Amino acid sequence: MSLRRPVLAVAATLALVGAAGCTADSVLDLEVGDCLNQSDLEGEEVSSAAAVECTEEHDAEIFGEHVFSGDDYPGVDTVQAESQETCLAEFEEFIGLPYEESALPFTMLYPSEQSWNDADDRTTLCIVVSDEPLTESLEGSKI
Template identity: 40%
Template structure:
């Protein structure tokens, strides 16, 4: 599983839209976050990140396999807010997986968690998604994360949850 680099262009959404035929995603309602299960700085496989986990992952690249999980009560980079399950037997390709992940993470799951639509929010979305290898092993899970930007447009650290922040 890899993480979308926050600098990745949304152009992939448009380019891959055609590739999504026959590939669907379902998102479970965002549960109320619970206190993180990890201690400060604990690393977890990107496949083990759970909804409600707060992460120190701003420096993570697009192919990261782990993320540092920290208590949400401490400053952190992002927060896992939803899991989306992609469908399909064969790997649809990187562009299609990223486009479907982006669409799903910015949809109802985001609005249900933050309290407003992604298009109206100052918050940003990123996600951890299956690779071709993990897909072949049965991985279809996308973990959606949300993060804030500072005045200069760089990722900002947050303390506490962004749930129902209306930002």
């Protein structure tokens, strides 16, 4: 499938820091429907991001997820490809427009090999982002 515009480069991989693994506001606690801020997602590895009420100012929202199975990490290329396929499919259902017709880009937080092995992390989060601050959910926005 060819896209009229590219998906944002993957912004982050999920990685756990420290021996304890989880931190306050761990990305492992985030779920579909949570709103957050892009500034919490910066860097190559992200271990924490605070969910905010969607009525509070934010510029990102988790709209989908892809859960992997298996014991062995499939490799970053496979993780990215399968995650992107799921996120593209779930984007239209959440936003109300196909990705190619939407003005909104998305990014993904996906498991790193370390979080896969150390924290049994098997979930990619699909995150729609906005250039403008929001005070409501993007679900059904048709933007």
